Amino acid sequence: MSGRPERLFPLFAALETLPGIGPKTAKLMANLRVAVPKDLLFTLPTGGIDRSPVASIRDATLPGVATVPVTVGRHMPPATKGRPYRIEVDDARTTFQVVFFRGSADMHMRTLPPGARRILSGKAELYDGVAQMPHPDHVLSEGETLPAYEPVYPLTAGLSAKVVTKAVEGALKRVPDLPEWIDPALMAERGWPAFADALRAAHHPDGAAGLAPEFPARQRLAYDELLAHQLTLALARASDRRRKGIVTEGNGRLRRKVLAALPYVPTAAQQRAVEEIAADMAEPRRMNRLLQGDVGSGKTLVALMALLTAAEAGGQAVMMAPTEILARQHAESLRPLADAAGVVLELLTGRDKGRERQAKLDALAAGDIAILVGTHAVFQRDVAFADLRLAVIDEQHRFGVRQRLLLGEKNAATDVLVMTATPIPRSLALTQYGDMDLSVLDEKPPGRTPVVTATVPVARMDDVVAKLRAAISEGRQAYWVCPLVEESEAADLASAEERFRALRSALGEAIVGLVHGQMPPAEKDAAMARFVAGKTSVLVATTVIEVGVNVPNASIMVIERAETFGLAQLHQLRGRVGRGRAASTCLLMYRAPLGETAEARLRILRETEDGFRISEEDLQLRGAGDVIGTAQSGLPRFRVADLERQAGLMALASRDARALLAADPKLENPRGQAARLLLWLTEQDRALRLLSVG
Template sequence: MRPNLLDPLFAPAASLPGVGPKTGKLLDRLLVEASGQDASRGTSHARVVDLLFHLPHATVDRRNRPKIADAPLDQIVTIEAKVVDHQPPGPRSKAPYKVLVEDETGDILLVFFLANPQWIERSLPLGETRWVSGKLELWDGHRQMVHPDRVLDAAGLAKLPPVEPVYGLTEGLYQKILSKAIAAALTRLPVLPEWHRYEAVELPNMLSFGEALKRVHEPQDPADIAPMSPARLRLAYDELLAHQLSLMLVRASMRQRGGRAHEERGEIAAKIAAALPFALTGAQVQAREDIRRDLTAPTRMLRLLQGDVGSGKTVVALFAMAHVVEAGRQAALMAPTEILARQHYEGMAGLTGAAGLRLALLTGRDKASERARTLAALAAGEIDIVIGTHALFQEAVSFRDLGLAIVDEQHRFGVHQRLALGEKGAAVDILVMTATPIPRTLVLSYFGDMDISTLREKPPGRQSIDTRALPLDRLDEVIERLAEAIASGARAYWVCPLVAESEELDVAAAEERFDLLSQFFGNKVGLVHGKMKAQDKDRAMARFATGETQILVATTVIEVGVDVPEATIIIIEHAERFGLAQLHQLRGRVGRGSAKSSCVLLYKTPLGETAKARINVMRETQDGFLIAEEDLRLRGEGEVLGTRQSGAPGFRLAQLDVHGDLLALARAEAQQVMSANPKLEGEAGQALRLLLYLFERDAAVKLLQAG
């Protein structure tokens, strides 16, 4: 149970004074729906803590209070002046309402378009002194301020924050309303005990957690909200510590519950090896050995297998599953999409058949009778290996004896989903695979609870890919070159842009490009996008795989795992809108066969600095690990792993591209805690439990109670 001390923070934001139902809905949209968090936490309502964790991204400095003659132009100034003249527009005139104000050094015209005359007369009474704050401009040789941000009397000035925070908004929500809600949220912040042992942490000018939150929301200086300010460092560090500690508790709990040693003679593995058309790379052999050692040990395996595009992770996974099956247990592989699950199934069917393994596929759209048969066979132990989507961890799915759960593209699932699959059997070993090479800081933050195997070598026969970049206005030329390639039998992907965050717009862009290419290539063009029915998607993929269509127009649904070795060309439109890791993933769809492959990046001019840097990196290297480090440097962690929509730990107060160095510090402190107080007991332990609840790492605390 969450400690009562934190209850005020987890109350609905709509319960705060001044936040009615209408503002409450806008806060839900801003703080929950837009951040993609409702899926992972099971509620779509914003809470007080969500407001507190919504940090400002800029400030308005209202400390500059000069005389009129000294006031700089095109900057925010706050000026004390006497109201000397009102100049209302004539009846039916569209001219602005003007008010002349002055001090002993000069005067300013305040200009109001489409304004409410009563409000102006009330706020700026003739002969009275008022403070006005806004941007000063020169118009026709006269100083003016259009729509001042603030018009205040002496009492209003006393309440004016010298530095105002500026927050991200959603349509219909205004800075003033959001600032008031956050001010009300700050009053609900309880006094929290200190959870750090100061000798373990060396942060400059260490503030308490509560002081740090107040400093960021009530800055006295614009520097207070900077990512490296003492307040931001403290908040980021707390979030990273909560995360590292929760990962270690998960790990300790798995270790504590013990595993089962899987003994194998290697007979099934030998049959698979004999059926393979190639020899394993050194990296594959090493990874296979790491996993074999884990599986034969009496502790539970929790290992990340990361490799670049096409480094051969699936084969390593198959050997792991064969090991467990030979020891008399079952294995499951969970993929993020049906396309990928089906592809794993088809790719493994030949090898499992040769080795005498019983393989099944379970997805969300199996017919009811078919599904019932698969579930019964799984429960009876008549299936050795099952491949599926997240349908695998639904309650209806039970195994006779699950020994190994493999999760593909882990960052698309949250830790809780990984654990849910691990609960499907007694002491299930877990292997996580990703084809997104992950920078070191992100490996620590997302997979800090795991041992890691890395595949850096490409299997023999993998071709290097010729990568070129061209402006979009040379589209005709690209289509001409494509026509030559298609005439000689080539197959090509044409990837359409990521349009803002709207799947509808992505689809529209893909359909438009499909129509254009169909005019040139007729029925040789296929289309696949995320809004299509699953069977239509599969049919389009199958027609491309068999060569019935030679060009596949697609949105980014083809990004991960699609495997058509005959495809040798990929054209990525609006490449400037994609992140580096995503461009690299997409490029990895070609270069899978023996023929020479090429990738064309089409971009819209003029290119911004970041987009230019990304495209240069793509042209210079095909090393996914190098690309991942660059991507983190250029963009920040949320986008690198695509976690904004995925329930993985997209941090709210920490920015890994800026605060990455704090991660090692947080990890070291979490390790000290785990060796000194693994059950989080006593006063120090209670404070750390509060930290875990505050950052919603409840699952980790529950493990403590269960263990």
């Protein structure tokens, strides 16, 4: 792979090569994620100021920005130090004042000499009936012009608008003539401008419409980013597909035993997913598949079928969960089924130490353990398999693209199945998992009771506790989730402990348990175990329990201050109940008055249990980064593209990227060569390395 094409060099030069930028300013620019001139091109204006001129300050709406041609009148220096310097000016109809709080008399004389014609533009206001303009933004001599609509850029302390605008103009002058990488038919259909024209139009909006995501120039630039991103994922997918896998073909004998032992028939969606996975495993290339299913759609059974396929073929399989509680739970729910099939299943967590751990490692290396369930501890260097065919990752978002790649390096040919219980909107699934094939479980297995969801103001806490007391006396169990305090674990903890004490005094010492994120794992597991065994009836918790906990007898979920949680999280929490035969309830307690978004959130939850609909609504309400939780999402940070408002473009870019590579897998044709330039331009050159590996 050759280096960056020469015609792009000017866009990747040092910032100091742009007009008006020295080392100090370049450092400040870094706060805006701007390192080279190319970054400035993709830093679009976030607003604008109307600078269209008026004949007189009287024609402007005050207070507001006015642009007025004037004749400079007399200067009125301050009589005492610390008072403002005033200059009278005449426009076509009236006299008003320009006011300065800093600067020397000499300087003001030079800028605004009496008798001269100038154009002033800045914020003006009425003061005792007289218009004043303190520190005009612009003072122009006759013949100089201002754009009628001045773009406003994001700034950082110490960086002025003038400096950024000047630097952007400098960067725009460097844009070379580039061949077109977008499909011409799509360009024509959307009415999109060419790349260089789009940049110029986006940086010189002629009104508020030019700032909207729907503005053709902005749409085109957003599409460029999304296309580069999807090309990268499509190349990763293509290179993945060229990676040799192991042909893993089972004969069905173990799977049949498990199906015979089940008290129900799998749903059509489960059967379809099982077949897709088995077909993938039988291919000579490596599987990279995402199994997406809503709370309670039966992902575990589908995963078990895949694990058994590996065992039938004489290989081994591993299932990994993000936490120890979950790993234990998976092991407990899978063990009886593995026993029915006559397969050895073992659990390995960070808690296994010394001799016990060594014995498990020896058995793994010898091939005596067919299925290993564990936390990410199974990644450690000393864990070796005799013949690992499949890794199932129960992801809960804590397992990003990077870790998937790491797993690939450890066992380059191992098939990978990632499970997620968060129904992700289609557009985001493409962003995060565009390199994977998708299986979706969109039906609920029989026997799950619908959950009745109700909202209750916090003021009615006593009624809720009374209801709880009645339910407990009938032998039912409940979760009580404490509010999420702003980013502070200590405060989360305090609120949980306070609620724990209050409920114990109301309901009785012995029947209320507590789990929170800062407990030592052993205590947390013990508290969970007491609740699972029915020794405690109420479990007070911070959100530790949102992930995968299964207690069929728990039929009440109280979420305190529900308005502080996101939709997807509330949906996950609600999914903890409704797992048994009893009618289940979820109480969303809120503090009045509710904001508009919070109200919409709680309303959607009352209306539907469909996780996919909830996730689409969540995307609308909160935005992409929040839905996935930007920090661990591995979501790319786009400069122009707006995933909420331009979700449709992502699906389009995904189709387009795959079609382009299907027609030109090495990107050698004219459009392919142009696409290479786009990848260089958006710094997705990792993708180009995938081409050279191919």
